[in-house]
Amino acid sequence: MQVLPRPTNISLDYKELYQFLLACQQKSLLKNKRQFISIPIAIEQVDPLIIFENLAKQEQLNFYFENKGKQEAIAAIDAVAQLQIEGKNRFSKVQNFIKTCTEDIIIFDKLNKFTTEPRFFCSFSFFDTTEADYPFAAATVFLPCWQIVRDSDRTILIANIAIDPNTNLPALIPQLKSDISKIVTIEQQTNKYSFSHNLHTKDIADTKKLQQTILAALTSIRAGQLNKIVLAQALNVWSAKDFSLYNSLDNLRQNHPNCYIFSISNSKGQNFIGASPERLISISDRKLEIDALAGSAPRGKTAIADKQLANQLLNSDKEKREHKVVIDFITQHLNQLGIKPQILAPRLRQLANIQHLWTPIEAKIPHNVHPLEIVAQLHPTPAVAGETRDIACQQIRHYENFERGLYAAPIGWIDTQNNSEFIVGIRSALIDRNRAILYAGAGIVAGSDPAKELAEIQLKLQALLKALT
Numbered sequence: 001m002q003v004l005p006r007p008t009n010i011s012l013d014y015k016e017l018y019q020f021l022l023a024c025q026q027k028s029l030l031k032n033k034r035q036f037i038s039i040p041i042a043i044e045q046v047d048p049l050i051i052f053e054n055l056a057k058q059e060q061l062n063f064y065f066e067n068k069g070k071q072e073a074i075a076a077i078d079a080v081a082q083l084q085i086e087g088k089n090r091f092s093k094v095q096n097f098i099k100t101c102t103e104d105i106i107i108f109d110k111l112n113k114f115t116t117e118p119r120f121f122c123s124f125s126f127f128d129t130t131e132a133d134y135p136f137a138a139a140t141v142f143l144p145c146w147q148i149v150r151d152s153d154r155t156i157l158i159a160n161i162a163i164d165p166n167t168n169l170p171a172l173i174p175q176l177k178s179d180i181s182k183i184v185t186i187e188q189q190t191n192k193y194s195f196s197h198n199l200h201t202k203d204i205a206d207t208k209k210l211q212q213t214i215l216a217a218l219t220s221i222r223a224g225q226l227n228k229i230v231l232a233q234a235l236n237v238w239s240a241k242d243f244s245l246y247n248s249l250d251n252l253r254q255n256h257p258n259c260y261i262f263s264i265s266n267s268k269g270q271n272f273i274g275a276s277p278e279r280l281i282s283i284s285d286r287k288l289e290i291d292a293l294a295g296s297a298p299r300g301k302t303a304i305a306d307k308q309l310a311n312q313l314l315n316s317d318k319e320k321r322e323h324k325v326v327i328d329f330i331t332q333h334l335n336q337l338g339i340k341p342q343i344l345a346p347r348l349r350q351l352a353n354i355q356h357l358w359t360p361i362e363a364k365i366p367h368n369v370h371p372l373e374i375v376a377q378l379h380p381t382p383a384v385a386g387e388t389r390d391i392a393c394q395q396i397r398h399y400e401n402f403e404r405g406l407y408a409a410p411i412g413w414i415d416t417q418n419n420s421e422f423i424v425g426i427r428s429a430l431i432d433r434n435r436a437i438l439y440a441g442a443g444i445v446a447g448s449d450p451a452k453e454l455a456e457i458q459l460k461l462q463a464l465l466k467a468l469t
């Protein structure tokens, strides 16, 4: 059980807000267009996951993001505007949607006290299109009704509302007041429900077949068809009871404090969740940060064994080649956008169960480059597809007998100032009531040992399985 200080009064002048909304309604009348009013409110430090658990409903679009190590957590609940699309131009269509909505956003923040802007939350699938029965669209973007952003020293709640000439403002204010009061008085303590593990599992791509696929991929690599391919496995899991989204996310953040914990719902009862160590992009005041992450080893059981594994990883030719392919690809594709990256020294990214070779990449981005142009250029990187990209993607389609869907694809947010963060949705699971499909993969290059790659995938899947309750 976790107990946090209970939120107290918040400072929002509803009379002043009413006058402001009247002026916004006038504007909407003149423009003949609905306007979005964004109302930021500083509230006491809360756990956004508890708010998420209490407020988020299965029939709404919802989004959760947390990096415990960085003391950052975001909950986005329900949509005031949304778009779900398929197809090749999905990144630019989402960009246009954000641009159009942003033109209609009016922020009620007269003193300019808050630097937290309203954010658009997005998920993309690995490929441009998804199979007809896959429960998420190839691209989803939404402006939430409620956004809660907590960092190390403050929590900002944002209410986004749509106003048109017909909106009944006298009725809206008491509703808003009651909703805000409900949110800030949510009991900041929670009891985890006890849940007996009775999980049944079945590999979709059975392990023997995956081993054969890895051998076939190695033959293609030797024949010079490609340099690297990332092959994944899907694991079907059933439980007697429905999985608890809250418990699973809470487990993930406790077990993987250095990873990005995420959850996105499709408003039809399915959720895509995971704990990813890989940041595709993060942009703050035009400073771009990217993680090149590829090349792995397990963690050792003792400090000496761990150090030995780390040293082997840092010095292995095969792992270094697998890693370099990712750095070269990112550099090249940023150059194509006129971005000159700085490649920092390679290092280790040590997680609870696994360690990776990691090279941080930084750059200052020009004013005219939108975060989604960078995402569109980079996705999928050779960390999750391979090299060359097109051939690797064709072979992934050929070899993998399951829909990747949101696995290994960009998930994140963009605010109205083009600050942004997208992670790569690896080590993830599609949850559908009492059923789940777990996904994890590994990069194959010349010299890969199929048994080791299979063991790496199992290690990643087991970490997820442990969190599902």
Ligand SMILES: C=C(O[C@@H]1C=C(C(=O)O)C=C[C@H]1O)C(=O)O
Pocket: 230, 232, 278, 293, 294, 295, 296, 356, 383, 384, 408, 426, 427, 439, 440, 441, 442, 443, 444, 460
């Ligand atoms: C593809 C995944 O992870 C990727 C593959 C890695 C590897 O093979 O060394 C390391 C990190 C990720 O780039 C996954 O976890 O599903």
